Amino acid sequence: MQVIQNQKQANKPIKTYINSCYPSLTKSEQKVADLVLEKMENVMYYSVTDLADMVGVGETTVLRFCRKIGYKAYQEFKLAIAKDQSNAQGEQQENDDENGKHETFISAIAANSISAIQETASMLDEAALEKAIEWIEKARSVHFFGVGTSGLTALDAKNRFLRIGRRTDAVIDSHIQAMTASTLTNEDVVIGLTVSGSTKDTIDSLKIARENGAHIISITYYARSPITKISDIVLLSGGKESPMEGGSLAAKIGQLFVIDLLCTGLALRTKDFSLSMKERTARSVLDKIY
Amino acid sequence: MQVIQNQKQANKPIKTYINSCYPSLTKSEQKVADLVLEKMENVMYYSVTDLADMVGVGETTVLRFCRKIGYKAYQEFKLAIAKDQSNAQGEQQENDDENGKHETFISAIAANSISAIQETASMLDEAALEKAIEWIEKARSVHFFGVGTSGLTALDAKNRFLRIGRRTDAVIDSHIQAMTASTLTNEDVVIGLTVSGSTKDTIDSLKIARENGAHIISITYYARSPITKISDIVLLSGGKESPMEGGSLAAKIGQLFVIDLLCTGLALRTKDFSLSMKERTARSVLDKIY
DNA sequence: ATTTTTTTGAAGAATTTATTCATATTCCCA
DNA sequence: TGGGAATATGAATAAATTCTTCAAAAAAAT
DSSP, X not given: OOOOOOOOOSOOOHHHXXXXXXXXXXXXXXXXXHHHHHTHHHXXXXXXXXXXXXXXXXXXXXHHHHHHTTOSSHHXXXXXXXXXXHHHHHHHHHHHHHTTSSOOHHXXXXXXXXXXXXXXXXXXXXXXXXXXXXXXXXXXXXXXXXXTHHHHHHHHHHHHHHHTTOOOEEEOOHHHHHHHHHTOOTTEEEEEEOSSSOBHHHHHHHHHHHHTTOEEEEEESOTTSHHHHTOSEEEEXXXXXXXXXXXXXXXXXXXXXXXXXXXXXXXXHTHHHHHHHHHHHHHHTGGGBO | OOOXXXXXXXXXXXXXXXXXXXXXXXXXXXXXXXXXXXXXXXXXXXXXXXXXXXXXSOHHHHHHHHHHTTOSSHHHHHHHHHHHXXXXXXXXXXXXXXXXXXXXXXXXXXXXXXXXXXXXXHHOXXXXXXXXXXXXXXXXXXXXXXXXXXXXXXXXXXXXXXXXXXXXXXXXXXXXHHHHHHTOOTTOEEEEEOSSSOBHHHHHHHHHXXXXXXXXXXXXXXXTSHHHHTOSEEEEOOOXXXXXXXXXXXXXXXXXXXXXXXXXXXXXXXXXHHHHHHHHHHHHTGGGBO
């Protein structure tokens, strides 16, 4: 096994080493140096033999060259070049990014999604979250109300809670929402989902639930929208979404993030139970996979 | 199979490749993977023999491991690690700077979600994405197949595409999937969703679709899982998820991100149409809000 | 219980890396 | 300008590493 001794500290470009040694290299070695400098990006894929042949010198000369510029062996030299190149490339890329020239829609979407999460985290009222989790824990039943895109999020929410053994219900049909709401009492919790905070169907259903005494938690982007007036707890989800871009990824991620916080928060409070339920639900789908 | 996956050019973290192949590795190979992940900074100084001895397996197994995660030879793998490490070092420092905050479960979940997005972006094969978008554009019909948690994602996908005026279908019942698949032809595209890449129902349905000539695109975390063998295009979604934590937020976000890329990519290609459709769908829900 | 398939590493072939040493070249001084 | 010391060079060869083949062992399927 080879030992690494020459801990070349910082990532100084190899070019520097070569240049600083250049005058002390022999003629043949300089030819090696020339080719290495010229083909910097590719050298790392050559073997000593390749390199020697390309330059037109013996392998020994190449070896001697490597040692003179400060590496113990050819392998070490090659490794150093590899690192070096990746740094160089990295810088190249950074520059491109800053110039905004290489900004593909991919990185734009990524940035957008990430900021939805950060936004949500920063807007979060931890006290409200705590309280919401407490209510959910104590509630006889928990219903997620949402229609349209937020209805899908309601289904996701139900799925998440089921995984930790908490049976909740997602109601995504406005009529059934209304009917369900009318059966609730102050032992129940309803979680309303709507990004705009203005979705008629959901709000109407929440009103009914509220009239029957149920606790209302809402997850919305708009802190001063109709839904907040009829909610006991408001959790804000990030990911700005204009009416024109309904169902955007950012908004969805914001909602999911809040739901995950509720779910994880609850799981932490009921650790043993949640864990065993996670295990059970996981095992239950085990024979569904190849 | 006309696979267009794993174009290994940019500086994508090797960790990612290893993780995404992990389940498809044999027991001995996984031992290799474990040690590589653990000793990432040093592996580049080991020879195959060293590494094999340290893990306690034959050199051949190490070689096989390298090939499975996508490198042609040990040298190439080592070179890649070297590049990777020099990048990682830089980032490490950046992260250290930020670590002044108190780490609640909130920031932990946020970090987890963010890295799911970053991971997905970094694993993304742009050529495959392009091709997928092209296929979707030309297809007579596009069906999303998924069951369980991935079924919900299929519904999200349908919703997203509908917003830009592309009627697609989400099929989340395995029987109906099978029946639907049997009606498809080579003019149709099916997009299979499964994080594990091993979901029986989905895979069985995809097989039927494939037999009938349909184009298969799959979105999965695991690069070498059963689903990839029957797919024409594989798009990897980030957000590692052990069997124990099915339906995790990170995995869901990874899937959604990929779907958004497809959707946005398509929208960019058919700009005018998509815009007008966005407007129409948005207006259609306008009288649903207060 | 038996066959088939997969997994595995030992043996050795092929390649790559490193060393030795004889020859070639350069340099210095008479 | 010639002769000898010093240096430079690569062919030959040794050492090491990488890679392949193949048969045995383990696991999976029947």
